[in-house]
Amino acid sequence: MNRAEYYPILKEKYPDINHFSEIERTCRKIEEHIGSHERPCISVSGGSDSDCIVHLVCEYFPEYVEKCRFVFIDTGLEYDATKRHLTYLESKYGIAIEKIRGQSVVTATREYGIPILNKSRSEDIYYYMRGKQWAIDRIDGAKKAGTRYEYSANMIAMIHYAMENGIKIAARCCDKSKKQPIKRYIKENGIDLNVTGERKAEGGQRASNHKSCFEEHKDGIHKYMPIWWWSNDVKAAFKAAEGIRYSDCYEVYGMKRTGCCGCPFGLDIADDLQTMYENEPQLFIACMNVFGQAYELTDRFNCRRKKCLPDSFQMTLTGEIERG
Numbered sequence: 066m067n068r069a070e071y072y073p074i075l076k077e078k079y080p081d082i083n084h085f086s087e088i089e090r091t092c093r094k095i096e097e098h099i100g101s102h103e104r105p106c107i108s109v110s111g112g113s114d115s116d117c118i119v120h121l122v123c124e125y126f127p128e129y130v131e132k133c134r135f136v137f138i139d140t141g142l143e144y145d146a147t148k149r150h151l152t153y154l155e156s157k158y159g160i161a162i163e164k165i166r167g168q169s170v171v172t173a174t175r176e177y178g179i180p181i182l183n184k185s186r187s188e189d190i191y192y193y194m195r196g197k198q199w200a201i202d203r204i205d206g207a208k209k210a211g212t213r214y215e216y217s218a219n220m221i222a223m224i225h226y227a228m229e230n231g232i233k234i235a236a237r238c239c240d241k242s243k244k245q246p247i248k249r250y251i252k253e254n255g256i257d258l259n260v261t262g263e264r265k266a267e268g269g270q271r272a273s274n275h276k277s278c279f280e281e282h283k284d285g286i287h288k289y290m291p292i293w294w295w296s297n298d299v300k301a302a303f304k305a306a307e308g309i310r311y312s313d314c315y316e317v318y319g320m321k322r323t324g325c326c327g328c329p330f331g332l333d334i335a336d337d338l339q340t341m342y343e344n345e346p347q348l349f350i351a352c353m354n355v356f357g358q359a360y361e362l363t364d365r366f367n368c369r370r371k372k373c374l375p376d377s378f379q380m381t382l383t384g385e386i387e388r389g
């Protein structure tokens with residue numbers, strides 16, 4: 066559709082001027098960016114943000130669908146609800162979602178180590194364990210008050226415990242299971258626009274990573290985040306007006322966000338594990354097997370304010386799960 070076509074439809078659907086102007090602006094940007102590229106690739110995670118993008122493109126710009134690739138990166142640890150939802154999206158919009166895989170999270174964590182606390186700390190610890198001087202300076206130097214990297218005494222004690230007990234720590238799964246497969250896909254398929262569902266309102270480190278919804282890259286593979294500026298309120302209005310159904314993770318299990326399944330970085334991981342235990346028990350067991358030591362170490366050494374494990378679970382470092 067062009068602006069003359071979608072403008073009156075949006076006007077009718079969105080009586081609130083703020084919702085209307087944000088969504089209308091998004092449509093104009095989609096026309097500008099997806100319209101002007103030959104081979105866009107739209108990342109579909111099965112989460113609510115990417116659902117909004119799939120809907121926007123398929124509903125308002127059906128003429129772009131043929132040139133777009135819809136791609137899901139399967140980390141090997143996925144909710145059944147997500148997999149069902151991909152099938153639902155394919156049939157609802159008449160699209161094919163390509164499933165691509167790199168090294169699975171299970172294999173990558175076994176080979177390099179388990180992620181703990183957050184990505185940059187996991188990388189620091191990975192190199193600290195290998196005796197890299199910069200990492201030693203960064204972590205041990207943090208003992209001095211006021212240093213930038215802020216490793217608490219508890220965190221340092223946890224790192225030493227892990228080293229003494231042969232527990233490897235790393236965030237390599239992010240590269241091996243997520244970044245590398247999409248990079249390879251983009252290269253092999255001549256993609257010129259990488260479309261993702263990031264939103265500033267999600268907060269975290271990403272929120273400060275981008276200044277605009279479109280970024281021109283020197284290698285000619287530009288990045289576009291159509292709903293980067295959407296508030297939670299705009300997104301909720303869009304869902305309601307468009308009649309979008311999110312995956313069962315949201316609609317049935319009651320999750321607020323999905324993210325990478327079981328990742329110990331998640332601040333609400335305890336809630337997610339409880340949800341998994343109740344709704345997808347096999348996945349719960351898999352996540353405990355893969356990340357259990359990370360949850361347990363974080364909690365045992367009080368490395369963050371919010372616990373990783375639900376109160377009713379304890380876990381021993383031998384990997385045994387006990388229901389309290």
Ligand code: SF4
Binds near residue numbers: 140243325327
């Ligand atoms: S988000 Fe967490 S679990 Fe997922 S790939 Fe990255 S470090 Fe691994």
